[in-house]
Amino acid sequence: MQKKYFFLFFFLLLTAQAFSQSIIQNISSRHNLSLNGKWNYIIDPYENGFYDYRRQAFDQSETGKGGFYDDVKQTNKGSLIEYDFDHDATLDVPGDWNSQAPELKFYEGSVWYRRHFNFEPKQNKRYIIYFAAANYETHVYLNGKKLGMHKGGFTPFQFEVTGKLKNGENSIVVKVDNTRKQDEIPTINTDWWNYGGLTADVYLSELPETYIDNYKVQLAKGNLKEIEGFVQLSGNQKSQSVAINIPEAKLTYQLKTDTSGYATFKFPVKNLKYWSPESPKLYQVTLQTETDKLDDKIGFRTIETRGKDVLLNGKSVFLRGIAIHNENPLIPGRPRSEGDLRMLLNWAKELNCNYVRLAHYPHNEKMLRLADEMGLMVWAEVPVYWTISWENPATYQNAQKQLTDLIDRDKNRAAVIIWSVGNETPISQPRNKFMGDLIDKAHELDHTRLISAALELHRKDSTIYVDDVLGEKLDLVSFNEYAGWYWSTPDEISKYNWDIKYNKPVVISELGGSALAGFHADKSTRWSEEYQDNLFKNQFKLLGKIDGLRGMTPWILVDFRSPRRAHSVYQNFWNRKGLISNTGQKKLAFYTLKNYYDKISETFNQKNR
CATH class of the missing domain: 2.60.120.260 (Galactose-binding domain-like)
Known part of the structure; x- marks a missing residue:
């Protein structure tokens, strides 16, 4: 032994x-x-x-x-x-x-x-x-x-x-x-x-020979008047002077790394234009040492929760979102260029989204930089998905490494407001330990962003329960909810009520149903655009009963390929829950969701005036 x-x-x-x-x-x-x-x-x-x-x-x-x-x-x-x-x-x-x-x-x-x-x-x-x-x-x-x-x-x-x-x-x-x-x-x-x-x-x-290996330049947690971060050098000449310059903001800060090449910093700022979806301001930031120099474009914003509110730069915001896979539906395979990625985000903007969930794994770094530029807040995720080997130490180390690399790569992107540690993981003691440790690790790596996970829900009679031990650790209550597709019917779902244990903002991480673009029938016929559209309309009635609803990312922007989806008539190895088809055709539900987001946007604009 x-x-x-x-x-x-x-x-x-x-x-x-x-x-x-x-x-x-x-x-x-x-x-x-x-x-x-x-x-x-x-x-x-x-x-x-x-x-x-x-x-x-x-x-x-x-x-x-x-x-x-x-x-x-x-x-x-x-x-x-x-x-x-x-x-x-x-x-x-x-x-x-x-x-x-x-x-x-x-x-x-x-x-x-x-x-x-x-x-x-x-x-x-x-x-x-x-x-x-x-x-x-x-x-x-x-x-x-x-x-x-x-x-x-x-x-x-x-x-x-x-x-x-x-x-x-x-x-x-x-x-x-x-x-x-x-x-x-x-x-x-x-x-x-x-x-x-x-x-x-x-x-x-x-x-x-000695270069800037790692750095973070972001606003301090909940503080619009202070920038904080660190610099890490790699090489033999580790102790060096470092200058951080933000020319447009007339900011310069000098520091010196220690014998390990590391230094932290904090300095006050004023008159910054803060990053937001309405004004995605990015500043040119230069880091210069005695041996190296690099430039980055960085936006500055704060994200936090207060009770059941999500606050962006101190103001309440509703996350009008959509989920996206890292796939080009029009040309088979992964996106090959910035143009492919921009197309997906432009479709999200057409929906009047201010937020996207990049599921179910880290997406291309260029996608995050485009979200910075285009003004889309981001839920970024690691592929701890469904039933993991919860009790295998090597599996946990792998998950932690992927989470660490994701946070490390994208920590300077203002667009990223949420790190997600997993999706639809069934409750058990080993799972609770595994996921709880990941949540703790995410908080340790980045205390300035929100931490969440796409949880599962449960039902009894006409009540939908959200009661997962992870909810105590997470900043948001997020869960996947497929009423009208995997259970009940669209016309019946508005009879359900909610029992959500936690006094936190609720952000629905998935909802929806499938439709084959161009297939039209009555609203009770599965796979028709009318069925999907009716499902969304009744979902809005159901979700309207949630007092703390502060966002959602319906599943999903575009039909995507999946070997699990074999029905030769309606699927043909495509998951058809997209609001846009694999040929770029917008389904009826696309316009229904857009109209809903238009109304939400106006409500929150008035609230923040």
């Missing part, structure tokens, strides 16, 4: 060390060589390029040779080489593989990517290879040598390659495996397409 716990402790120690590596902030501001473009690929369902015939990993052998990552070529007619990247097809990076090759549409397993690039590394510079996201388990090799491994499909990761780059042609090989597993985050059971591959940007970044 002691031996068992020793190995568990040793595993967790290694896991904690691996998870302690920070990710460089604001990668787009750096001097980058883009490695996007065409990558050769090999489909490897048996993982022949990773294991030998006795299932031993090549990269763990004495020589570290033998895998596809060697990227060797036929040099004589007697050589035995059972792969050939040069003559294999290509995939676009960034991009998922499912939408780029018919044979990969439903594929789950390993795919090897290979790219050659020419480079001349400089003296007195550091280099990292940065992946904005890859789904799910990723092994990375440079010139035949392993750089490392990463788990998690949606957050960035990096490897330092200083001293490992060749002067001339370099080979980077990446094995990506999107196999769903019970003990991972998310778990084996989800309701979205499991897009595999290098789904976001890949960069080779050139940095000073």
Whole structure:
């Protein structure tokens, strides 16, 4: 027994060390060589390029040779080489593989990517290879040598390659495996397409020997007159002078990092224009040290709760929202460009939304920056979804790492007002401990934003109960509610009443029902636009009974792909709960929700005058 716990402790120690590596902030501001473009690929369902015939990993052998990552070529007619990247097809990076090759549409397993690039590394510079996201388990090799491994499909990761780059042609090989597993985050059971591959940007970044690795510049909690934050340097010259400049606001602040490269700061401000959906003001912020300089665009606002109110910059606000998946419905697969992302957010603005829920996992960093620019508040989430392996320590460490990386990446985005630690997790003691620890971690990492989760509800007779032990820890009462679709009928749901235990703002994280765009019938016929529209109209009557209702994100902006949705007539592997179809057609319920939000907007505008 002691031996068992020793190995568990040793595993967790290694896991904690691996998870302690920070990710460089604001990668787009750096001097980058883009490695996007065409990558050769090999489909490897048996993982022949990773294991030998006795299932031993090549990269763990004495020589570290033998895998596809060697990227060797036929040099004589007697050589035995059972792969050939040069003559294999290509995939676009960034991009998922499912939408780029018919044979990969439903594929789950390993795919090897290979790219050659020419480079001349400089003296007195550091280099990292940065992946904005890859789904799910990723092994990375440079010139035949392993750089490392990463788990998690949606957050960035990096490897330092200083001293490992060749002067001339370099080979980077990446094995990506999107196999769903019970003990991972998310778990084996989800309701979205499991897009595999290098789904976001890949960069080779050139940095000073000592550079600004991490920073936060935001308003203090509940204080419109004080900016606070920190700076963290990476490199040998850790103790340096740092200047924080906000030229438009005529603000400059000087500080000095300690021997670990770290410094915190607080300084007063006045005459700032605060960020809001009506006026999404962003300031140019410059951080300059003796060896490095970077720029960011940052908005300043406060978000807090008081009783049953949500306060943005001290004023009561109703979160007029919609949920969004990170998927382009018009072109199969993950969004490939800023244009794809802007299209989704523009549709949300057409609904008169001031808020979006980016479900059920971290979205592309560009989406958060666009929300900053366009004036949309954001609920950002990690994929702790449905039934997780609650009692597995490694599963918890994985979830905490993904939450940490999400908060770390997007902490300077004014748009983000809520960190969510999960979705529809069934109540149990192990789950309560797991989720409670995540909530505590989120509060520890960022005390200036609200923490929530999409909870489940329960019913007895004509009463809807919301009573989850997590509600004591969360800043908002948020739950998914599908009255009229998964239970009851649209015309009957207004008879229900609410019993919500907590004296906190209520933000409905999901509601809705499906409709096939263009299918018209009477309001009692499922899958018709009329049924969905009638459901929304009666939902507004039901939700109007909630005294503390302060927002909602109906499910969902656009129809999205899901292997769970197999009905050949109405679904065809699409979840049809979207207010917009996969061809961009707005359904009747789109206009019903917009009219409701128009009225809510006017009510709260009058309240704040």
